[in-house]
Structures are given as C-alpha cells and as structure tokens.
Amino acid sequence: xxxxxxxxxxxxxxxxxxxxxxxxxxxxxxxxxxxxxxxxxxxxxxxxxxxxxxxxxxxxxxxxxxxxxxxxxxxxxxxxxxxxxxxxxxxxxxxxxxxxxxxxxxxxxxxxxx
Amino acid sequence: xxxxxxxxxxxxxxxxxxxxxxxxxxxxxxxxxxxxxxxxxxxxxxxxxxxxxxxxxxxxxxxxxxxxxxxxxxxxxxxxxxxxxxxxxxxxxxxxxxxxxxxxxxxxxxxxxxxxxxxxxxxxxxxxxxxxxxxxxxxxxxxxxxxxxxxxxxxxxxxxxxxxxxx
Numbered sequence: 001x002x003x004x005x006x007x008x009x010x011x012x013x014x015x016x017x018x019x020x021x022x023x024x025x026x027x028x029x030x031x032x033x034x035x036x037x038x039x040x041x042x043x044x045x046x047x048x049x050x051x052x053x054x055x056x057x058x059x060x061x062x063x064x065x066x067x068x069x070x071x072x073x074x075x076x077x078x079x080x081x082x083x084x085x086x087x088x089x090x091x092x093x094x095x096x097x098x099x100x101x102x103x104x105x106x107x108x109x110x111x112x113x114x
Numbered sequence: 115x116x117x118x119x120x121x122x123x124x125x126x127x128x129x130x131x132x133x134x135x136x137x138x139x140x141x142x143x144x145x146x147x148x149x150x151x152x153x154x155x156x157x158x159x160x161x162x163x164x165x166x167x168x169x170x171x172x173x174x175x176x177x178x179x180x181x182x183x184x185x186x187x188x189x190x191x192x193x194x195x196x197x198x199x200x201x202x203x204x205x206x207x208x209x210x211x212x213x214x215x216x217x218x219x220x221x222x223x224x225x226x227x228x229x230x231x232x233x234x235x236x237x238x239x240x241x242x243x244x245x246x247x248x249x250x251x252x253x254x255x256x257x258x259x260x261x262x263x264x265x266x267x268x269x270x271x272x273x274x275x276x277x278x279x280x281x
Contacts, residue, residue: 020150022146022150022178022182023149023150023178023185024146024147024149053153053178055175055179055182055245056242056244056248057242060240060241060242060244061241063239063240063241066236067236067237067239067241082171083174083175086172087175087248090248090251090252091244091247091248092232093232096232096236096239
C-alpha cells in the first residue's frame, strides 16, 4: 500500500498510489493514513484519483482514517472513480464525507473556506 | 473438497441451457490476495466481454463482498479452504453461485438487512457491516442454502446491454 503526500501551506494532499483499497490492504491503508494525519497540518485531502475499486473493508478503512484525525483537523476526499463513488453512495457515506470532483477543486474550496 | 458428498457447485436448472462460452468457473483459495486476483480475472474474462461498465462494476462490488465474507467468516482461520464460483450469462441476466465448505452462516440463514444510522458523531461511525447491504442493493434473488456440508450463495443481476456483445 503506497501513499505519497505533498504539503502546501496548512494543507496536505495524500495520494493513494494503488488501484484498489480492499480487504487485502485495508489495515495497512488505515495505519499509514493515521501516521500521515498525526504528522499533518489542519487540512488533509485524500486524492483517490488512481483508485478504481474499493470494497466495504476499504470503505471501513477510509472511515477509520476520518475517525483518526485530530480535533480541528479535516479530511476531505477528491477524485472518486464511478465504482468507488457508487460504494460511498449506496452506503450513504457520501453524506458523511466532503467529496470534491478533483484535487484542484478541493484545494481551491479549502483555500476559499479558510 | 466436499467431504460429505460429491455435490459440485451447480448453477440453477434454468441456467443449464446456456452455451459453455457464456459460463465461467473459477476456483480460489480462501485468501484475500486470491480474491483480489480472482476479481481481476473475472473482470477481464472474455466471457463477460461486451457487458456495460456499470454491470461489471456492480458485479465486482457484489463478488468482492461475497468472497471476502467467505474468507473472513466461513473459512476464518482456514486459509487452505477452497471457494468455487460459477457465473453464467444469458441475454438479460447474470447468474452466480458461490460455494464453500466452511462454517455455515450464523443461524443457517442470510444476515438481516440493517442499514446503519449515520446520523451520529464521527467517533461513532461504523467501520464495517456494509457488505450485505451492498450485496442486497445490487443483486436480485439473493439466496443461501446449507447442504451436505456446503454453503451455496446465489444471486442474479440484470444486464442492460446498450449494444450487442462484441463478436
């Protein structure tokens, strides 16, 4: 499970460099995300543009990543593929997360909000 | 593989007239990594060529949940277990049967359908329990029987083809 990150002013973009977040890598994803939010700034964007598939274990790991952020920290999602978006929609997790169409929009949205 | 009988993972009688080139049979070891590879094999199979993206996408979601359930629950602690999957395709429908010889479902039946209430604090959000909800929303005629030491989960999916399958 490879995650790379890039820091901007008060903002960290974490990119998932895998095509799947599934039962085979969910725990690793959760642990790596926790380390990246622990050491990260107030705003975190998870760039899922390379993720073509996410199962319920993967969804659970993304929810765990949201639950792991600090008080005052935020975690937004960006660039969800249609299959991934469908899993968020069918489980209604799309009502829990802030989901941006792409990373640029996410960065602009967060810049305008602060 | 089937210690209490020689029952193979047969599909439903109505699907038996389907041409062989519209059937897919896969045998997987009960491991997460094998499930991942199996899903990728199925998605790329020529037997499913010409299916719309949405159908393949829904099929992958259902199969991922069903197969991971077998690995995590039926064969919990038994990575040597074997899962057999049979998929048949007719003009308007996909029919799938998944068999294993692991533990039976709790109470011998499919779990009840409970959608978690997400109107809670972030700390109380569920991190699991989404699998059956996804299967039930995307599949039709979801059935489960325990017979001769074997679990058989079956389901169907509507296929909406916009264009005829590629020759």
